[in-house]
Amino acid sequence: MERPVPLVVIVGPTAVGKTAVAVEVAKKIGGEIVSADSMQVYRYMDIGTAKPTEEERQGIPHHMIDVVDPAEAYSVALYQAQARRCIREIWERGRVPLLVGGTGLYVKAVLEPLHFAGAGVDEAFRRRMCAVAREKGPLAVYRLLKEVDPEAAERIHPHNVKRVIRALEIYHLTGRPMSQRLQELKEDPPPYRAVLYGLTMEREKLYRRIEARVDEMLQRGLVEEVRGLLERGYGPGLVSMQGLGYKEMAAYLRGLSTLSEAVYLLKRNTRRFAKRQFTWFKKDGRICWIDVGNYSSIMEVVQEITTGAEGVLKEASKSN
Template sequence: MLKNIGQTLLVITGPTATGKTALSVELARRINGEIISADSMLIYKYMDIGTAKPTLEERQGVPHYMIDIIEPDQEYSVALYQQEVEKIIPAILARGRVPMLVGGTGLYIRSVVAGFHCSQIGKDEAFRQEMQQLARENGNIYLHEMLARVDPPTANRLHPNDQKRVIRALEVYHLSGKPFSWHNQPQNNRATPYRILQWGLTLDRELLYQRINRRVDEMLQKGLVQEVRWLLEQGYSPTLTSMQGLGYKEIAAYLNGQISLPLAVETLKRNTRRFAKRQLTWFRRDPAIKWLDVNSEPETLVLQITRDLAGLSPGM
């Protein structure tokens, strides 16, 4: 077990389907760690299969935070995430344990690691309503193209149908005069009080795509269609931000009679592959991330990380 590594925050990230959950749980068990989810879909209650939410059995008794914290129809933001995590990290450290930020939502991770102040950029309801009206008249792609003109990095990261976040990025530019991606640069924000160590999981793209396809098939076997049907029956609209997530949007379209199930499944696999590609593009821009090939045995990866940490810990 590691001792005396000080005010250190570990980050385990990478694209979907690279095995972040299993690796992080095993690492946490070895180093007395506690896991903070950095996944924008795991915050929602009742959405388990489509989000690949780790079960209690998979968590193996390791404390997890920022999972199942809001209803699917509740609003949430990066600023709220940042505020909550900045309370959780010192509490973990005060218990003499190691905080581990684990997930694939780059903006959540960046909000903590780079420390940019999301909440300091206010809101403009009139502007939001104007953007929503433009989307109704011209489609989501119109807003996405507007964003691409003023903030290409953020537009590249966001799907055109992620209307809420596209509008927020446009709103940030409208209010501050600077693109959202500018506010996301470490040099433009406060220094974090923690020593940050980051590892990213990756593998050959074709192998990654095969994993994604298998994961989608497994989700269907576990009851993804039934889960989405239940959410719709509870009155959760398919237009909600939560229901626009991968798996939920495609299956909702099938259940609403818009497409066939085979087409919904193929669309989900395609959209997930594209999402993984965007994730890789986002994380590859960060030179602080040390990349690990998940073709290696999980034990090898855990040992590699613990060896990296041993240099910080005279008690190892």
Template sequence: MAHATKQKLIVLIGPTAVGKTKTSIHLANTFNAEIISGDSMQIYKGMDIGTAKITEKEMAGVPHHLIDIRDPMEPFSAAEFQQLVRGKISEIHSRGKMPMIVGGTGLYIQSVIFDYQFTEAPGDAEYRFSLEKEVKENGIAPLYDDLRRIDPEAARNIHPNNTRRVIRALEIYHCTGKTMTDYQVGQSHELLYDTALIGLNMDREKLYDRINRRVDLMLDEGLLEEVKTLFDLGVREVQSVQAIGYKEIYEYLEGNISLERAIEDLKQNSRRYAKRQLTWFRNKMDVNWFDVTDENHHQKIIKEISEFIAGKLKLKSN
């Protein structure tokens, strides 16, 4: 595909709690953009506080897409995300607006902007069912250990509690003899869109402090009540409540740990997640990074995107 024919796309990424929401509204107003959420958990209704979902007030009239589109009992995959977002990008362009993906779920965003094929690796329903049965009987730890042995790279990128993805990675290996990492390495690295990849970051210690304070704020805003509502509705053993902020409080509600321990785990898991996000973005994408503690970072990002839109900034395609 010739470079000139590619649709333009802005992507704003960064670790949790770095300040993507505020920056995204500023950029959307500047560039007449509509925002597509690039977060794998903000798709779920009723999961607002724990996913740091943007509020109606914060949106400031900017249209947002892929928020509150699934019930917490429903599964959702990166392949579905890819299909929905590509449709939204075309739709937003047809209105003469600029599409902007904002979020922190690396694989989801990568699957959209690159020619990423999900259908290549076959499946084995019987084998998958046997692994699911094993998890029910013995927990996820033994399977995660298997994954670490077979595909250490995938194990580093998949959270031990993400049962579905651990099982999928083992299923791919079982069916093909190739690891999930082998499949990902074989993916095309050509960008499907003329993409401005903007990353927000800050000093690690400052970021961790912000994460800790954000957790305290979430609790003040009613996170415990939000999670208890899902718990009382019988939302169990599904993808949605494996999310950080939900699984820790579920442990408390199930009587396995104290509330203090749940809060400490939540902070620690959030910090570790931020670290994994940054590693993913650095390894998989060619990002233009901006330090949010630089008081001129908004002006610098606007200059970069203005040059990109004018066609003066030729961004790399790998």
């Protein structure tokens, strides 16, 4: 039987302070960080994704950052395979893996037996559904999904057109709902002995932090970063360019809004995104929540996590 790998997981909404906490935890326990952020996988997209700088990383290795070009297709299945490989290699080097990020589906893909193989691809069907979404709007294809797989529709945001179309494609190819296939295609769970922590804070304080972060991104050159991407041929229709910050600033640079309108939308959309992150993670009963507002310093939060992770690390060291 494969020995379980200890895994410290730190999740939470955007701007709550995951990066700073995770770096300090890694320093204390000899760890390396595996990013669980669906935007930080893209190269050249640094400011808008709040990608940690070299200074912020403080020498701690970070993985699953800058792995694909903004024009390349990327999927949860690819992330799952690559992140799991990183985790195994970190442990084999005698270090402790930390999975850190706010993309709930990425975290779920690492920790749970999500099976993405076997359904196949139908490019013509995808093109037809994309045309429907363009001509009639995202809700048109979402309504189609609700008809054939209401369970999957409950889990997918109506405007996540890519995932909605993939769920419809699975039904089209197999004649069965995606939710049913996921139940049928069970595999053994990955061999992790995981301890999960979620960082949270009072909602209005988080929203103020989000607005301050957006202001900081603008000062650091977010508009220039997006302009550079557009000039290099990364069009607004790319999945990567639909990310927070890029979508709003691309609209401004194309003359579809003023800068003040774009900033307003970015702040509003980021607040809404944080709310969806809360909703996703609150459903996971394994997560031990830490309200960072109840601690006087970041190091107290770090101590809470490292103390809680000690048991998992000791058990792993015994099995080795």
